[in-house]
Amino acid sequence: MSAVHYESYTQARAHLKDLLDASDEGRVATVRRDSGRAAVVDVERLRRHLSLVCPSKAEVVAEAGGWSVFLPGLPLAADGATFDEAIEEMVQALREYAEDWQERLRTAPNHEENWGLVQLIVLSDDAELHDWLVGAAR
Template sequence: MSAVRYESYTRARAHLKDLLDAADEGRVATIRRDSGHAAVVDAERLRHHLMAVCPSRAEVVAEAGGWSVFLPGLPLAADGATLDSAIEEMVEVLREYAEDWQERLRTVPNHEGNWGLVQLIGLSDDESLRAWLVGTER
């Protein structure tokens, strides 16, 4: 089977099942709309790809009887009495960052390049984000 490409929103809407089937099978599925060009992709495939190209590089530090987790290059950090609680807090921090990015940070020069991270966060459940942070995600 080949790629599925629709040159208008109207045609794509009429063939939505074909678009979703193609995405599910990992085939190229695209839609043109005015000057825009969008891809329809399987969310789980995209999530796994983003995990491969966006490693967390989380750093963990034991300090003052507790733990701190931070992501170098990003204004994100979390603390906890235990390592598990610090990781749980970081998952919450990531979720808040993704929300803030979508609301206002996506056009800020030092944040606009974090699109992939935000997509990864949005496509992941908490367990997957924990595994990504500690480097155990498959």
């Protein structure tokens, strides 16, 4: 089967099952709305792809009897008494960053390119973010 494309929201709504089936099968599924076009993508496929193209590059440092985690190039850091606590704190910091990005940072010049990271954060559960940070494959 080929890609599924609808030229209007009304067409897409009338064929929603076909649109979602195409997405589930990994086929290209799009909808035109005014001058824009939106893609309907299976969440797990998108999350898995983003985790590959957006490696965390997290740096973890043991210091002062605890652990610190930071992501170079991002204003994010977390500390914990243990390695796992520091990673858990970083997961929470990522969640807060994603909220802030969606509320106001998405239009800031030094944050607007973090769209993929924010999608990855929001589409991942805590265990998936933990594995992404430490480089573990699921």
